[in-house]
Amino acid sequence: xxxxxxxxxxxxxxxxxxxxxxxxxxxxxxxxxxxxxxxxxxxxxxxxxxxxxxxxxxxxxxxxxxxxxxxxxxxxxxxxxxxxxxxxxxxxxxxxxxxxxxxxxxxxxxxxxxxxxxxxxxxxxxxxxxxxxxxxxxxxxxxxxxxxxxxxxxxxxxxxxxxxxxxxxxxxxxxxxxxxxxxxxxxxxxxxxxxxxxxxxxxxxxxxxxxxxxxxxxxxxxxxxxxxxxxxxxxxxxxxxxxxxxxxxxxxxxxxxxxxxxxxxxxxxxxxxxxxxxxxxxxxxxxxxxxxxxxxxxxxxxxxxxxxxxxxxxxxxxxxxxxxxxxxxxxxxxxxxxxxxxxxxxxxxxxxxxxxxxxxxxxxxxxxx
Numbered sequence: 601x602x603x604x605x606x607x608x609x610x611x612x613x614x615x616x617x618x619x620x621x622x623x624x625x626x627x628x629x630x631x632x633x634x635x636x637x638x639x640x641x642x643x644x645x646x647x648x649x650x651x652x653x654x655x656x657x658x659x660x661x662x663x664x665x666x667x668x669x670x671x672x673x674x675x676x677x678x679x680x681x682x683x684x685x686x687x688x689x690x691x692x693x694x695x696x697x698x699x700x701x702x703x704x705x706x707x708x709x710x711x712x713x714x715x716x717x718x719x720x721x722x723x724x725x726x727x728x729x730x731x732x733x734x735x736x737x738x739x740x741x742x743x744x745x746x747x748x749x750x751x752x753x754x755x756x757x758x759x760x761x762x763x764x765x766x767x768x769x770x771x772x773x774x775x776x777x778x779x780x781x782x783x784x785x786x787x788x789x790x791x792x793x794x795x796x797x798x799x800x801x802x803x804x805x806x807x808x809x810x811x812x813x814x815x816x817x818x819x820x821x822x823x824x825x826x827x828x829x830x831x832x833x834x835x836x837x838x839x840x841x842x843x844x845x846x847x848x849x850x851x852x853x854x855x856x857x858x859x860x861x862x863x864x865x866x867x868x869x870x871x872x873x874x875x876x877x878x879x880x881x882x883x884x885x886x887x888x889x890x891x892x893x894x895x896x897x898x899x900x901x902x903x904x905x906x907x908x909x910x911x912x913x914x915x916x917x918x919x920x921x922x923x924x925x926x927x928x929x930x931x932x933x934x935x936x937x938x939x940x941x942x943x944x945x946x947x948x949x950x951x952x953x954x955x956x957x958x959x960x961x962x963x964x965x966x967x968x969x
Contacts, residue, residue, distance in 0.1 A: 612638060612715040612723065613664040614648065614657055615688055617733070617745070620704030627708070630700075632690060633657035634664065645722040648713050660697070663689035664712055665729060665747045686747055688712065693741040700743060705733045710747060730949035750945040754895045754928040759784040761811045763800065770803035771840065773857065784924065785811035788856075789889055790881035792919035794821065794869045800857065804840060807868060810856030815873045817851035817858050823866030833859075872921075881917045883939040884910035887932055887953050890920075895928040902951045913955050914939040 617630040637659040640647040665686040690697060711730045715723035732753060734746040765781025766774045775781055780798060788810045797807040809817060820827045833839040833852040844850040844861035851858040875881040884907045891897040936943045943953040
C-alpha cells in the first residue's frame with residue numbers, strides 16, 4: 601500500500617530514529633523498514649496513526665529490536681521494572697550508513713512499529729517500543745543500535761538547583777562562597793519529619809527546607825526541643841526585615857524558608873508539609889510529581905488510570921526528603937517499594953505504576969498439586 605510490499609512477510613517493521621546531524625546542526629528523523637521498502641500512501645488506513653503521507657522508508661532492518669520487561673528484579677516485589685535490552689540491526693553491506701557514526705544518537709528517541717499485514721486488508725499497526733538509544737556500533741556489513749528503556753532518562757538528579765554563594769550579608773538566601781556554595785537545594789515531597797534544613801543566611805539565622813513553596817513548616821526543633829511557632833511571613837522582604845522573638849521561629853512557606861529568633865544550641869531540624877491535602881501526598885502523587893517534575897516526563901505520558909488506582913489502593917500520606925545527588929530513578933524506587941508497587945514504562949512509552957495485590961474472588965480453576 602503506497603509502496604513496495606513487505607517481501608511476502610506477514611509483519612512489516614518501521615523504525616523512526618531521531619539523531620543529531622552535525623552538518624545541519626539540528627536533529628533529523630531517519631526512517632527504516634523491513635522488506636523491500638515502504639512508502640506511506642494517501643489512504644490513512646494503510647499508514648501508522650500520526651504518520652504523514654508520501655514518506656519513504658529505507659529497507660534496511662535486519663533485526664527489529666526486542667526488549668524483555670519484568671515487573672521486578674529477581675527476589676523483589678517492588679521498585680523499578682527490570683528491562684532486558686535489545687538492538688536494532690540495520691543492513692549496511694553497501695556502506696551507505698557509514699556516515700551515521702558522526703551523528704548523535706545517545707539519549708535520543710527511537711520508535712519501532714509493527715504493521716501486521718493480511719492480504720487485501722489494511723495493516724494493523726502497533727508500537728513495538730518507544731525508548732531511547734545508545735550510540736550505534738558499526739560492523740562489517742551492519743549498523744547496530746542498542747536501545748535503552750525510558751527509565752534511563754530518569755538517571756537525573758531530583759534536586760537540580762544549587763546555592764550560588766552570592767549573599768551580601770546580612771542579605772541573601774544563597775549562602776556565601778565559604779559555606780554552602782555549590783550545595784544542592786533540598787526538595788521535599790509530601791510530609792517529612794525531623795529533616796535537617798540548610799542554613800542559607802548566617803547573619804539572620806534563616807534556613808531553607810525546600811527549593812520552592814511548601815504548604816507549611818509545621819515545627820522546628822533545636823537539639824530536639826520544639827521552638828514556639830510565630831506567624832508566617834508574607835514574603836522574603838518581611839522575613840529579612842523582622843526577626844522572631846527569642847526561642848521562636850517564623851516561616852515563609854512560599855519560599856520554603858524559616859527564621860530563628862535566637863542562636864541555636866544544637867542541630868536544627870524541622871517537620872515540613874508539601875502538598876495542599878493528604879490526597880496530594882500519596883505514593884502515586886509523589887511518584888507523579890517526581891516523574892513529571894525533575895524527571896522531565898510529559899504529563900501526557902503518565903497513565904492516569906494507574907495513578908488513580910494506586911491512590912485508591914494506598915491513600916496514605918507519605919514523605920520524601922532529598923538533599924543530595926539522589927536520582928529520580930532511585931527516588932521512584934523508594935516511593936514504589938514503600939507501598940509494594942512497581943514502576944516503569946510500557947512499550948508505548950507511558951509511565952506506569954501499579955501494586956501487586958493478592959488475588960480475590962472465585963478462582964478460575966483449581967490445580968491439583
